[in-house]
Amino acid sequence: MQSSNKGKNYQTILILIAIVYFTFILLIPVVTLIFEAFHKGFQPFLDSLQSVEFQEALKLTLIITAITLPLNTIFGLSAAWIIARNQFRGRALLLSIIDVPFSISPVVAGLMLVLLYGKNSWLGGILASVGIKIIFALPGMVLATMFVTLPFVAREIIPVLEEIGPQEEEAARILGASDWQIFWRVTIPNIRWGLLYGLLLTNARAMGEFGAVSVVSGSILGQTATLPIFVEQTYKNYQTEAAFSAAAILALLGLLTLIGKEFLERRVDN
């Protein structure tokens, strides 16, 4: 009796800690953001969304995400498959290389791109001479976003692939399926949750990335500012209204992704 009571006390304490933690880290900030965005009513919110700078930033963010997501999905799937299904020299090295974006600060990542593709570098010089501009332009921002989101899909799928093992794929092959058929009919259904989660993470990070993109973009409002950069710039310029409205939209986009995932999960389950 004594020990079970004691256990219950611990349980209550732990739950309380979790609630406090959750409230201060997650709940209050989000509520504050929404409050700040809407506390003068709906109209000011809508007005700030009318500005050209905001709309350009939104467009840019969506374009970057739309390019990054499919490319990194294809890369992540291929890398995961190669790593999980083959034993080869340099496998561990490849795994570590995929993790590099996790361990390097995004700002440093952006800086590396500037050093490589900037006007004064050899590669940037060559590209500039044929009229291709990478830094302070969309290509650089896409590259930076791809860099920071590179590991998400692969990292989610590798453990799933390793856990299910190659046997179902072998069974399909013996039954006459081609690689393509095996991939679509056996592998994808088996890894769908891992893949979905990887997509979600990539999507959220691609829309929200600030550090790396801000280094390579030049942060010119209305031209090379993505939504997070727009938020930062307007906030710094004391345009609090615009900053909070854009931030709310950014949060909303994240929320939409979550809802989308939830919806897909339910549909697949049925």
Next chain:
Amino acid sequence: MGILVENVYKSFGSFQALNNINLEIKDGTIVALLGPSGSGKSTLLRAIAGLDNPDTGKIIINGRDSTHIDVKKRNIGFVFQHYALFKHLTIRQNIAFGLEIRKIAPNIIKEKVNELLELIQLSGLGNRYPSQLSGGQRQRVALARALAVQPGVLLLDEPFGALDTKVRKELRTWLRDLHDRVHVTSVFVTHDQEEAMEVADEIVVMSQGKIEQIGTPADIYDHPATPFVMSFIGEVNVLPSNSPWFKNYPDKLTSDVFIRPHEFDIQTELNGSNTKAQIKRITHLGWEVQIELILPDNLTVFAHVSKEKFTRLNLKTEQFVFIKPLSAQVFNEDETAKKFVGYDFSI
């Protein structure tokens, strides 16, 4: 026709998994690859399937050199130890998989799947998912899936390895019956000698990447070709050649002498030339009783007697009895086997 394996070698790094394998599996038979783990039996099966390619050598399936033919074109049925059913597909969809890949018309697929569901006695469960079936049922589905494409040969990798003893026994008999009806050339891997004996027409005993012996179950048990086969199939006592029982043997014995536990004569009274031995332990094995005996020079042998004889002799632990081998077997240096039956084991 059937399967022909010629001079097949396969190594993984420095490990020689298959060492000059030559094997003929006759059309329509069911053959067991039997051996301890690491003997190369699964590697050989995977080589026949095309899942692992041999380093050198040839694999001919139903008259066609298949060594370099891709797995998906070999037209093979394969059953995995852990079923490898497609988890996201129903039983019906699993069985239909190979047929759909072959672009068979849907109404024919449906008919075929119904037929196979009946064959595996799971007609009512077609719309369930693999996770809703028991192990034995799953393995039958795996078999139906493999048979659906009318494979030229059926390969089974430890097909009953993941099942409990009772289900295993049922499925064994069922597989044997099925084979009598379907007649597809079948090869299965097992480390269970009883399973091999019960199901197979012929047994291929393997050890350390080599074939030790090929023969019918009776052949392998009664005329083992090597000491390994003798010890691996059935139980056996291994006695040194200088044991007094063998002193009258005309030729010089160079190797150990092998005696099956049931090939001892046990008496409670001295009868001519028997050896005195003490009973150390008695173990009941069902219809037989195993008796552990200590011989004068501190050798231990195991003898099996029928329950009936055990009761009649009224044997007890620590009791002294008189025993004599009825037959024994030696393997000469050139690995030819010799059985001496009816020889005078007097000492």
